[in-house]
Amino acid sequence: MSRTLTRADIVDSLIKEINLPRSLATEVLEELLTELIDAAVQGNGVKVSSFGSFIVREKSQRIGRNPKTGEEAVISPRRVITFRPSQCLKEAVHFSRKKAA
């Protein structure tokens, strides 16, 4: 059975596991995401031990191609965020999936 985890689920576990009142649990999760976003916007990555790192990369301008039409187009310089999972997270995901498969 597959089900997507959302904000509401995380808020529920903050309530159940550490007894936060609902409104505070919601605010804490929002504040956490806001801090991650703010750091990224300032160009700073965030390293969360035993989870992974969010890394901000500057991409320079390049000529790309529309894969459907074959037309060339200039891709302007931009910033992208990537996530590098920690060894811990990789193992948690790989081993439990392998068992399930």
Added chain:
Amino acid sequence: MTKSELVQKMARQFPQMTLKEVENAVDLVFDEITTSLATGNRVELRGFGAFSVRYRDQRVGRNPRTGESVQVEGKYVPFFKAGKGLRERLNKDVA
């Protein structure tokens, strides 16, 4: 920024919570994401991004030191895709 710096920043916004309580909450959020991915489920946080599990097929790799060919088994890896909101905010000042 490290997790402890993140916890300290957040703690300033929540004077009603101790540093330890904020830390426990932050740990729980990342634990929930980990658990969900480990059970094969996606995590979707609108405006931020989505975590999912992707399968990397087996391939023939090479030992970079010896140049020897080795069979690399297929594996499941965590994957993060930034949400539209985050992508746009990252490039607001550049665009």
